[in-house]
Amino acid sequence: MEYSDNTVLKNLKSRYEQFTNVEKTIANFFINNKETQKLSSKSVAEKLFVSEASLSRFAKKCGYKGFREFIFEYEKNISKYNKEEISNLVINTYQDLLDSCHKMINQEQMKKIAHFLTRSKKVCVFGMGSSGIAAEEVHLRFMRLGLNIEAVYDSHRIKMLSSLANHESVVIAISLSGTTKEILQGISIAKSNGAKVIMLTSNRSFHLSSFCDEIILIPTIKALDAGDCISPQFPILVMVDILYTYFINNECYYQTKLNTLNALSKFDEDNIII
Incomplete structure (x- = not known):
């Protein structure tokens, strides 16, 4: 068995x-x-x-x-x-999380958020701890599409950039628990300044809706936020990949991605040592 x-x-x-x-x-x-x-x-x-x-x-x-x-x-x-089954535990847990992600996808919500990003002048991604690592991945993915985006995982910079946000800004906050004080303070300030606020969290508490325009629910398992066996970034990045796919459907951003990839390829070719 x-x-x-x-x-x-x-x-x-x-x-x-x-x-x-x-x-x-x-x-x-x-x-x-x-x-x-x-x-x-x-x-x-x-x-x-x-x-x-x-x-x-x-x-x-x-x-x-x-x-x-x-x-x-x-x-x-x-x-x-037994020890031979530990790998099955990890793989099956990943599969359970992936299945849960699939069930929780809201296609209309993804289209709406992709539209927010398309119209934005500045995007900030807030995250602390392991969520900060996920925020940096979001930054790298969307930056290649020409989006003016920045990852922020320092509490002081979160406050400063929140205070500079306006109606042309989008703030993406990542917090599995949905209770990180610095993140909640930041999105509250950004929201009051007119920014669109998107939150990725596993917290289903209704009070978060007062801070956010859209909440992308992330599936979780016990002790996921502690990184016990399963990377807490995994379900976050799955949802980010889905959002990325909706966003890249915009033809101009897809062409920008091709341009950045071509630039990297050309750079590598020009630096080949014979």
Whole structure:
């Protein structure tokens, strides 16, 4: 059995957002646990500081008759986990994220944002930490198309450029959590100055809509923002690639891309040492 067949863990991950806080504590334990010893309801309850009744309700919510059936299936699945299957874990997680990206694409939204970028005089991409790395990738991709774009991952420069933004500016903010203080402050200032604000985030909180013109939702998994096994940049860059594809449909930008590629090729040819 491959790790992709681990129906118990897939079940937990698919139901995760429906769980209560107590149930998420229980789910986190089983998602991260790799041992099968001492998994009786009593030992797990003591370890997690929850009641055995909570474990029973959790199991039933996951579709099992009770905690004993849940543990039976869980131990059967987890016993298959070994070093050879670690690669399957990574690949399958990437595939799950890719499938989630596909389901979350809003074509009309992508067209609308591409239109914002086409009409802009200045584009700033805000990101900090791993999101800053993604911001730099966005900058490099769109710069080759002739867009006046800049990646910003310093808190002071975020504030300064936000204050300089106007109705001809577009700000793209990247924050998986949607709670990065420097990013939220920056887009709030930019929005008040009339800039179009686009945010890429996994945070579905309604309060972000007051700061943003468009929110591109990014799929995520537990601990993705910590870079645990899976690069937190992956789902961000997938969505950026999709936006890039919509943007490049504009013929003039596609020609600009060809010109930059030709310039690079010519430079390489001119510098060949014989």
